[in-house]
Amino acid sequence: MALTPKEQAILDSIHVPSENDPKKPEFPPENPRYPATPTFEIQVPGVSNVWVKDESVNPTGTHKDRMAWEMVVTYKNLLLAKKDGITDHLPQMSIISSGSAAVAVQKMLRRYDLPNLKVLVHFGLLNNIKEYLKQIGCEIYETDLSKRVLLTENILHLTDNTGGIDITSDEALGPFDVFYDWMSYDILNKNADWVFVPYGTGHLYENIINIAQREAASFVFHDRRFQGDAKKIGQCHFIGATTNNPTSIADKLYSPHLPFVHLDPHWINLAKRKGHIGAKSRVGIVREEFLQEAMTIANMNDLVCEPSGIAGLAMLLQMRDEVPQEEKKLIINTGKVKYE
Numbered sequence: 001m002a003l004t005p006k007e008q009a010i011l012d013s014i015h016v017p018s019e020n021d022p023k024k025p026e027f028p029p030e031n032p033r034y035p036a037t038p039t040f041e042i043q044v045p046g047v048s049n050v051w052v053k054d055e056s057v058n059p060t061g062t063h064k065d066r067m068a069w070e071m072v073v074t075y076k077n078l079l080l081a082k083k084d085g086i087t088d089h090l091p092q093m094s095i096i097s098s099g100s101a102a103v104a105v106q107k108m109l110r111r112y113d114l115p116n117l118k119v120l121v122h123f124g125l126l127n128n129i130k131e132y133l134k135q136i137g138c139e140i141y142e143t144d145l146s147k148r149v150l151l152t153e154n155i156l157h158l159t160d161n162t163g164g165i166d167i168t169s170d171e172a173l174g175p176f177d178v179f180y181d182w183m184s185y186d187i188l189n190k191n192a193d194w195v196f197v198p199y200g201t202g203h204l205y206e207n208i209i210n211i212a213q214r215e216a217a218s219f220v221f222h223d224r225r226f227q228g229d230a231k232k233i234g235q236c237h238f239i240g241a242t243t244n245n246p247t248s249i250a251d252k253l254y255s256p257h258l259p260f261v262h263l264d265p266h267w268i269n270l271a272k273r274k275g276h277i278g279a280k281s282r283v284g285i286v287r288e289e290f291l292q293e294a295m296t297i298a299n300m301n302d303l304v305c306e307p308s309g310i311a312g313l314a315m316l317l318q319m320r321d322e323v324p325q326e327e328k329k330l331i332i333n334t335g336k337v338k339y340e
Contacts, residue, residue: 003083007090010113011083014076020181022225027069027182028059034225035186036066039330042301047316048325053187056304056335063204063334064101067179068108071167075114092139094118094159096150096168098252099129100337105167106138118159120168122146132339145255180207185225188212191232193327196312198334199240199283200253209238209271209281216276234275240283241315250291252308280322290314298333309334 003011017024017032025034037055044050058065071093081087092115095101102119109117119138121130122145130140141159143150150158152166184207187195197205215226216233243253271277291307294314298305307314312331316323323329 003079006113007079007082011076011079013112014072016073016076020224022227025182026073027066029069029072030059034182035189036182037186039186039190042297042303042331044297044313044316047320047323047329049327050313050316050329050331051190051192052301052303052313052331052333053183053190054303054333054335055183056309056333058104058335060100060104060107061304061335061338062100062104062309063180063183063332064104064337065108066183067101068104070179071105072108072112072114074165075109075112090115091164092116092118092161093165093167094120094155094161095166096120096145096155098122098125099133099339100252102133102138103136103337103339106133106136110137118161118164120145120150120155120159129339180204181211182225184208184211185223187330187332188215188226188233189228190330191228191328192236192330193278194237194239194316194323194329195332196239196241196315196329197332198250198253198308198311199242200255200308202240202283204332204334205238205240205283209268209277212236212238213271213274213276217274233277235278237278237280239281239312239315239319241286241311242283243311244285245288248288248291248307249295250286250307250311250314252306253311284315284318286311286314286318290318293317303333304336305333306336309336 016026022034025032027036037057039051039053041051055063078090097119106117116137116139119133120141123142134140143158152169155166155168156164199205212233215222215230243250246254248254272279272281291314294310295307298310310333316329
């Protein structure tokens with residue numbers, strides 16, 4: 001089926017230089033570079049050799065911009081499918097979000113004149129956030145997210161999007177590895193002894209572990225983006241930081257139900273037994289006093305973040321007696337969304 005002039009213009013505007021050539025990166029779309037975000041050392045009282053990968057420099061302030069770009073790439077593929085007669089329309093996308101993912105995806109969709117995002121939010125979400133989402137073009141739907149796990153069909157129904165695409169899950173789009181793959185390789189390339197990652201939906205942590213396993217298991221053929229020490233990966237401890245406190249200041253990390261999270265302790269333990277990741281790798285509960293301390297230290301180092309985004313630093317502070325001073329510690333700051 002022939003594309004309309006508008007659709008052809010959209011298709012022509014979406015450029016994907018390569019999927020894994022570090023000399024031809026795809027993100028951020030306005031100025032592709034690899035690495036896309038900086039890594040630098042910070043000062044942490046009583047703890048040495050601490051580094052931060054800073055995702056706050058992304059267009060809307062968080063690592064979710066990487067996911068947003070992949071949604072545009074998904075639409076490029078849908079346009080190509082329509083051009084080949086495989087489909088006859090461009091579906092809208094639906095997502096559960098507390099703000100950051102919806103802002104990132106909607107702004108990216110709007111930039112390419114693509115269909116607006118349908119967003120399912122908890123009825124208790126702050127009104128100013130809901131109004132901002134509406135202002136940038138999101139279609140807002142509210143429900144009580146604390147009652148039950150919502151599957152893809154539930155999300156599409158609640159957002160009046162039958163025949164659409166639920167991007168909360170990876171059921172329709174394939175593995176989340178494509179969302180944060182470039183970021184994961186940049187993390188592995190730093191050859192850290194410890195990596196501390198916020199764990200909300202679990203998608204970022206899952207992506208890092210998947211790629212770590214892939215590269216640690218490969219003796220000869222590595223992805224072109226991998227420039228680190230493969231042996232080092234198996235010695236690196238990957239620590240996820242989450243909360244089970246419904247009133248935590250790390251509000252983006254708490255959910256009574258986490259749909260579509262595939263990572264579990266047994267899977268992590270299997271990766272450890274194979275020697276693909278460090279033996280102390282795990283997801284742990286971070287305590288509130290360390291989240292407060294992490295924010296104080298982040299402010300001292302002029303980091304743009306919120307408690308959820310800097311939870312990895314909080315976990316390091318909580319574990320400081322367990323982590324040797326001389327070993328390299330990499331904190332992933334997932335940033336803070338910009339509500340302009």
